[in-house]
Amino acid sequence: MSMRSLVAITLAILAFGGLAMAAGGTRVAHPALGRTATTEDVAAWDVSIGPDGKGLPPGRGTAETGEAVYLAKCVGCHGEKGAGKPNDRLAGGRETLASDQPAVKTVGSYWPYATTIFDYVRRAMPINEPKSLTHDEVYAVVAYLLKINGIISDGEIIDAQSLPRIKMPNREGFVPFARGQ
Template sequence: MSMRRQGFAAAAAFAVFSSAAFADSPNLGRLATPEEIAAWDIGVGPDGAGLPPGGGAPKQGEAIFAAKCAACHGEKGAGKPNDTLVGGRGTLVGDQAPVKTVGSFWPYATTIFDYVRRAMPLNEPKSLTSDEVYAVVAYILQLNGVIDENEVINAQTLPKIQMPNREGFVIFARGK
């Protein structure tokens, strides 16, 4: 038998035997229900698509941040032990080391909402209510000088916020 035929025969035998092995598998797992999928289908786009009802102001966010965020991000988002959230404006150009924070780097306020909502606090992701997320995001934006301390953000106002680095990204065409 030629090498090519031996290879084909081996592949066919593997397919037959592995199919039989899979048929005898413990049948672990199941399809997710529509309710389970909906619970995780919480993405928010740069245009605000997917933002939930609710709202919050920096003052409300300050208390939530102190209780649930400051242990990782420091007082007023100054950093340590995790990422610094405040400052860094003007450091993305020139010879100095860039400081990538919410105020210096992130292009969309809605992206901050999306990230906080699905990933924070680190030890209890997805535990904040929509109002708490809006409030924490408002507080972080206020600390970065993006909004004032009396501004309330919600699904209508958040997408309209112009982040300082909105135009700082270069769009390029991938290979043709």
């Protein structure tokens, strides 16, 4: 056995041993492995929004308001008007919808439901502070993303009633998956 392999194995054993001692010793606040999740723990993460919009929270936003939020919290990763490269692009690509596999996967060319955009932004953005946007800010950012992709017009109000009714350009571009079969 080489010296490099021996060092790697030793470090792995020490790391796993340290984790085991931490789990058996004092309780660690996060991620709280080994304890039963409370109803409150589950409720905080049980916020999925499906295509029908069931579970969308109260709130509203416009593209104009969303642009201000976007410039303050999103432009650093996603670029001006969603032109981030290579994987953080949010706008454009609709011309690739004619192919079997859209080459440019953005909000306007790939996502099948506007409610999914809300769900994702609310949970995961901004990347350095997920779940930090208010419901109004999420609605506004989604409105801005829909506007820069040519899906909605200036002045449209996005809320729990209007968002599920938006027909995304690639809605029919996915094969339905029947769960539980």
